Structure formats: C-alpha cells, structure tokens
Amino acid sequence: MSPHSPAPAAYHTLDTDGIRAxxxxxxALAARLGGPAAHWRIREVSDGNLNNVFLIDGPQCGVxxxxxxxxxxxxPAWKMPLDRTFYEAAYLREIRPCVGALTTDILHFDPDLYVLVVESLDRHVVLRRGLMAGGDWPDAARAVGEFVAHGTFRTSLLAAPFEEITHRLDVFSGNRTLTRITVDLILTDPYRDHPRNHWISPELDSIAAEIRTDPRVRRRVGAMQARFLTCRQALLHGDLHTGSIMVSDDDTRVIDGEFACPGPIGFDCGxxxxxxxxxxxxxxxxGGQDRAVRNIVQFxxxxxxxxxxxxxxxxxQDGNGDAYATTLFRNDPSGLRQAQADFMQDVTTDTIAFAAMEVIRRLVGYAHVPDFDTIPDLAARAGRQGAALALARDLLADPGLVTSIADLASLARDRTG
Incomplete structure (x- = not known):
C-alpha cells in the first residue's frame, strides 16, 4: 500500500446520494453551492479512462x-492504485501559483476517499470536441503555450536552486503507476507486438509494421525513452492533449493533471x-486544416x-536558478543569448520527436483519438491515418527532416494532400 493509500475500510465509491452527503x-463546499442539498443537481460526465467525474450545480455555483x-x-479487470487524485491535487497546488487562471482552482481534497473537488467549467467545452465540430478558438493555442511556458520554467532549475526544485518535484516521482502507463502506451507498446495495439486492418498493416521494424525508428524511440526517463527538466502535466483543454469564448483552462511527473519540457509540447x-x-x-496549422504555430x-x-x-533580476547561473553570463549577454538558443533548440528537437510518437500511439496503440470518426468512409479514414503515420515515421527515422515547429506544421499541411 502506498503512503497515500487509505485503510481498506476507509475508501468506498460514492454514488449520487453519497456525493450529495x-x-x-x-x-465551504456546501456554502459555495448554496441552498439545501436536496436541490443540488448532480450529473455524471465521466469520459476518460480512469476516474468517476460529476458536475454538481447549486443555486449559487457549481463544482x-x-x-x-x-x-x-x-x-474493471485492469486494477489501479487510488492515488491518482492525490497527484492531481498535488499538481494543482504546485502549478496554480505558476499559471494562475489557466488551470482550475482546487477546492477540496479528501485523502481517504480520494475525492478531488475543483471549480466547475460547465460553461466551457472540451477543445477536442469543439474542434471536431468545426469550432474555432483563436486564442486557445496561445493560452496553452503560455501555460506550458510558465509551468515548466517556474518548476525548473532555471528559476530556483536545486534544493527547492528537488523538494517540489520529488513528490511526483512517486506517481509511478501513471508514469508506467506513459512509458508503456506512448513510448514502448506501439513499437512492439502487443495485444493492446490495434489499428485499421488490413489498410494500415504495412505502415504499422514499418514503424515496428525500421531500425532508425527504433534507435530514435530508444533515445526518447531515455530522454523521458532521465531528463528531469521541469514538472510536466504529462497528458497534455486537446481533450485536457476546456475553452469558452474568452477563457482557456488546462485540466486533468493526474499524470504529472518530472520530465523533459518537450514532452508536454510534443x-x-x-x-x-x-x-x-x-x-x-x-479551412480546418489552415486553422490546425495556425494553432500549432501559435502554441x-x-x-x-x-x-x-x-x-x-x-x-x-539576478535570479537564483542553479542551471545557466546568472553569474556565468553577467558580463556576456551574447553568450547567454546563444545558450538560450541552444536550450530552446534542444526543446524543439524533443518536441518534434514526442509529437511523432504521440501521433503513432494514437493510431496504432491502445488509446485512439475520436478526431477521425468524423470521416465516415473507412478507406478515406485509413488513408488519412496512414498519411499521419508516414509523417510520424519519417520524423523519427530522420531527425533532421525538420528542425523547427513552423517547418513541421508546413510539412504536415503538405502531407494532408
């Protein structure tokens, strides 16, 4: 049992009556909702793989x-420890001071029932669903980029001494179960024969086999496995996809941080x-393709x-980060600019590789994305997925194919036909 697990008798799954009670x-939560508890409206909105999620509306507010x-x-046969909401709560406590209103406010965490209560975003829509429906939120990608920048910089050794950063990140090193899922589902399974893998067959059999057997891809994947597991640059969200973003006409929020872990900044970007x-x-x-390219570049x-x-x-301001210490460059501003350019190019290189691996795992791995469900014809859907997989394979096989995100977006646009 992990340090954060309750005694067996303490935990039980709450139904709607239990949630109300x-x-x-x-x-504080009762006051936030307002009115008598019997009048609160409770509705389930669970759509992920891991947790039960409900929205509760009261006369005054919602949670x-x-x-x-x-x-x-x-x-239910895939057993999991209960500490997922513990790590999501810890992530919100750590990251909210860094990013402000770009994420949700934590209202309550119960360590025995593993219940996390946050502000309701019921007036927002999930970015992925909105994009699939043809919606456009021109500011969303910019806001997510700002979120990643603030969250990663402020939890990195560029911003604070190693003693502070180590202390802040160490708790997330315990998030081993979800990190194992990341290692398996994103970084490993798509590149080996595994019963969790699936794809449109037989149409994508050939490209899936090429990805598994290309020695250049295997070498690059191995390097990115090592990069993810050994490079503790900053605190990562760890599961930053368009289903983890909530948007409205004038607001963007990043949610679902239970996969938080230390790692390379380019992982979240990728x-x-x-x-x-x-x-x-x-x-x-x-038009939709042009907006997608715009969003990539804006992010x-x-x-x-x-x-x-x-x-x-x-x-x-003579910051006290231990990496690229200000004392090294106090009289050498051009040296600092070059060091910064080199650092950002490394992040760019990581980002491109992890983006390619995300494309692959979402098309031949365990957890697919629904974006392609908007294409009713199976042959056309397979053709689009095959083109995406070919791009991802090429990016891994030839790391010099593109060296900037603008070039990546342009190449991808060309490959859509």
Whole structure:
C-alpha cells in the first residue's frame, strides 16, 4: 500500500446520494453551492479512462467532483492504485501559483476517499470536441503555450536552486503507476507486438509494421525513452492533449493533471502538438486544416516567446536558478543569448520527436483519438491515418527532416494532400 493509500475500510465509491452527503458535510463546499442539498443537481460526465467525474450545480455555483476508482473505469479487470487524485491535487497546488487562471482552482481534497473537488467549467467545452465540430478558438493555442511556458520554467532549475526544485518535484516521482502507463502506451507498446495495439486492418498493416521494424525508428524511440526517463527538466502535466483543454469564448483552462511527473519540457509540447497534428490530418476541409496549422504555430510561438521572456527577466533580476547561473553570463549577454538558443533548440528537437510518437500511439496503440470518426468512409479514414503515420515515421527515422515547429506544421499541411 502506498503512503497515500487509505485503510481498506476507509475508501468506498460514492454514488449520487453519497456525493450529495459528502459535499453537504464540507461547509465551504456546501456554502459555495448554496441552498439545501436536496436541490443540488448532480450529473455524471465521466469520459476518460480512469476516474468517476460529476458536475454538481447549486443555486449559487457549481463544482466538479472527481473520485479515483480502484480500476480503470472502462476496464474493471485492469486494477489501479487510488492515488491518482492525490497527484492531481498535488499538481494543482504546485502549478496554480505558476499559471494562475489557466488551470482550475482546487477546492477540496479528501485523502481517504480520494475525492478531488475543483471549480466547475460547465460553461466551457472540451477543445477536442469543439474542434471536431468545426469550432474555432483563436486564442486557445496561445493560452496553452503560455501555460506550458510558465509551468515548466517556474518548476525548473532555471528559476530556483536545486534544493527547492528537488523538494517540489520529488513528490511526483512517486506517481509511478501513471508514469508506467506513459512509458508503456506512448513510448514502448506501439513499437512492439502487443495485444493492446490495434489499428485499421488490413489498410494500415504495412505502415504499422514499418514503424515496428525500421531500425532508425527504433534507435530514435530508444533515445526518447531515455530522454523521458532521465531528463528531469521541469514538472510536466504529462497528458497534455486537446481533450485536457476546456475553452469558452474568452477563457482557456488546462485540466486533468493526474499524470504529472518530472520530465523533459518537450514532452508536454510534443503531446499537444501531436494532437493538433492528428486533428489536422482528420480535417477534410482546407479551412480546418489552415486553422490546425495556425494553432500549432501559435502554441509554439507563445510557449517559446513566453519561456524566453521569463528566462530573460530572471537573468535581469539576478535570479537564483542553479542551471545557466546568472553569474556565468553577467558580463556576456551574447553568450547567454546563444545558450538560450541552444536550450530552446534542444526543446524543439524533443518536441518534434514526442509529437511523432504521440501521433503513432494514437493510431496504432491502445488509446485512439475520436478526431477521425468524423470521416465516415473507412478507406478515406485509413488513408488519412496512414498519411499521419508516414509523417510520424519519417520524423523519427530522420531527425533532421525538420528542425523547427513552423517547418513541421508546413510539412504536415503538405502531407494532408
């Protein structure tokens, strides 16, 4: 049993009556909802693989209730520890001061029932669903880039001494179960024969086999496995895709941080760009494809420029980060600029590789994306997925194929036909 697991008798899964009683028993939550508990409206909105999620509306306000299950929600035979909401709560406590209103506010966490309560975003829509329906939120990609920049810079050794950063990140090193899922489902399974893998067959059999057997792909994948597991650059969200973003006309929020772990900054960037690439290949109209390319470039530009500005500001103010210490470059501003350019190019290189791996795992691995469901004809759907897989294979086989995100977006647009 992990340090955060309850005694067996303490945990039980709450139904709607149990949720109502639980919220009524927490004065701050009851006051937030307002009115008598019997009048609260409770509706289940679980659509992920891991947790039970409910929205509760009261006369005054609403809340979002999330409880870990002792198994994968969609597969009760796949047993899981309960500490997922513990790590999501820890992530929110750590990252909210860094990113402000770009994520949700944590309202309550119960360590015995593994219940996390956050503010409700019921007036928002999931970005993936909105994009699939043809919606457009021109500011969303910029906001996500800003989120990643602030979250990763402020939890990195560029921003603070190693003693502080190590202390802040160590708790997330315990998130081993979900990190194992990441290692298996994203970084390993798609490159070997595994019963969890599946794809449109026989149409994609050939490209799936090429990805598994190409020695250049295997070498690159091995390097990225090592990069993910050994490079503790910053605190990662760990599951940053378009289904983890909530948007409204004037607001963007990043949610679902239970996969949080220390790792390379390019991993979060790559996951998000990988999902935008998937949406690009799933789009059948040129307008949607153009918007997808715009979103990729806007995300990266926002992340890149915000991250560098945070770094420059820290350097001007004699920041106390132990990496690229300001004392090294106090009299050498051009040297600092070159060091920053080199650092960001490394992040770019990681981002491109992880984006390719995200595309592959979402088309031949365990957890697919619904974006391509908008293409009713199976042959056409397979053709689009095959083109996306071919691009991802080429990016891994030839790391020099593109060296910038703008070039990646342009190449992907060309490959959509």
């Amino acid at each position: 639980f919220l009524a028993g927490v004065p 979002c209730f999330k409880q870990s299950l002792p198994h994968v929600r969609v597969d 996951l998000f760009i990988g999902n935008l690439l998937l949406h690009l290949f799933a789009c059948r109209d040129s 990266w530009t926002s992340f890149h420029d915000t991250f560098l500005e945070l770094w420059r500001t820290s350097a001007r």
